[in-house]
Amino acid sequence: MMRTYLKRTPLTKAGWLYLIIGVILMVYAGPALGHGVQGRITPQTGMQVNASYDDGEPMAYAAVEVTHADEKLPFQTGRTDRNGCFVFLPDKPGDWRVVVNDGMGHQLSLTTQLDKNLELNKESGPEKTYGALSRPEKALMGIAIIFGLSGVFFWWRGRAEMRKVRDAKKTVS
Amino acid sequence: MHISEGVLSAPVLAGGAAFAVAGIAVGLKKLDNNRIPQAGILAAAFFVASLVHVPIGPSSMHLILNGIVGLLMGWAAFPVIAVALVLQAILFQFGGITSLGVNTIIMAGPAVLGYYLFTPFIARGHTTAMAGAFACGFTAVLVSALIAAAALMLTGEAFLEVSAALVAAHIVVMIIEGIITMFCVAFLKKVQPSMLSIG
Known part of the structure; x- marks a missing residue:
């Protein structure tokens, strides 16, 4: 057939x-x-970055770059939302570096370490701690340092003056 | 206005540091012995001013005070501001250690400029002096924003966009600084005119 x-x-x-x-x-x-496109929106948890200025104002719409420590090219680039938030879904363990730059001179740089389950390694959390002093205590410390420095500078300049006076006295006597 | 660590390229940082060191050297040379305590007090005021936040709409800005520092100290504004910036960077992580030179230029450059531009006005009658003082406070912050934008431009940002954003963000601070400078000058003219380098 x-x-x-x-x-x-x-x-x-x-x-x-x-x-x-x-x-x-x-x-x-x-x-x-010919590429077709497909996608869906699902509730998902990932690594959330919250970027804000020191007064609590969010770093809104700032450029973000996420890079794995072993790679040269960024894993993800984008911008924070209006609340200074950014979420990424890391695909391998290791050190991840997140740089948030507002284009006006402020840059936040965070590093975080993920274990093999892609969970945050608690031992090296992303939070940076800057000593135990509160802001007013630090301000007081700064003022004290400034006064101390000007005192030392005053004494140093005064020493030269004193030497001049002493030399002048010697030549007179 | 403090430029953070890692934002600027190495040549810009090195250039800023070189100019800042030169400015500090000139400032220290021009600083009379009897003005050292005054320099200390102004450095402390400048250091703390950045902690005073001015609420502007949903955001807030901090005071800078480089106009009044320039008017009172002239070239000595360089060491005064540099010391305050070092401590701000170490204690509060404002700016960064590597960007100290550039930040010193951004803050102290306009201070010295304000000293040369506006001191002649301060010596004149009340209204002219007040206008000069306001303009000094206002212009110092404005020029700081422009220098910051120029530094960022050298590292690839678009100058017009960044300077427009910085000036827009600081416009209220400029006015507030102008008013503060005006009050300081009015007070010092009455109480101790010798501090204003006008005798």
Whole structure:
């Protein structure tokens, strides 16, 4: 039956071969030649970055760059939302570096370490701690240092003056 | 206005540091012995001013006070501001250690400029002096914003966009600084005019 059908058609054997190859190519090459798009929105947890200025104001719409320590190219780039938040989904364990830059001179740089389950390694959390002193205590400390420095500078300049006076006295006597 | 660590490229940081060191050297040379305590007090005031936040709409800005420091100290504004910036960077992580030079130029450069531009006005009658003082406080912050934008431009940001954003963000601070400078000058003119380098 098939043989008689093939005989009746105007295509030669080579023609059939080309046709079959063409169909196979079209089926397999389809996805590569024209990308379809698909996606969905699901509730997902990831690594959330909260960037804010020291007075609590969020670093809104600031440029973010997420890079794995072993890679040169950034894993993800983007911007924070209006609340200074940014979420990324790391795909391998290790050190991850997040740099948030507002383009006006302020840059926040955070590093975090993930274990093999892609969970935060508690021992090296992302929070930086800057000593135990409160802000007023630090301000007081700063003022004290400034007064101390000006005192030392005053004494140093005064020493030279004193030497001049002493030399002048010697030459007089 | 404090530029953070890692934002600027190495040549900009090195250039800023070189200019800052030169400015500090000139400032220390020009600083008379009897003005050292005054320098200390102004450095302390400048250091603490950045902790005073001015609420502006949903955000807030901090005071800078480089106008009044420049008017009172002249070139000595460089060491005064540099010391305060070092402590702000170490204690509060404002700016950064590597960007200290650039930040010193951003803050102290306009201070010295304000000293040369506006001291002649301060010596004149009340209204002119007050206008000069306001303009000094206002201009110092404005020029700081422009220098910061220029530094960021050298590292790839667009100058016009950044300077417009910085000036817009600091416009209220400029006015407040102008008023503070005006009050300080009015007070010092009455109480101790010698502090204003106008005799």
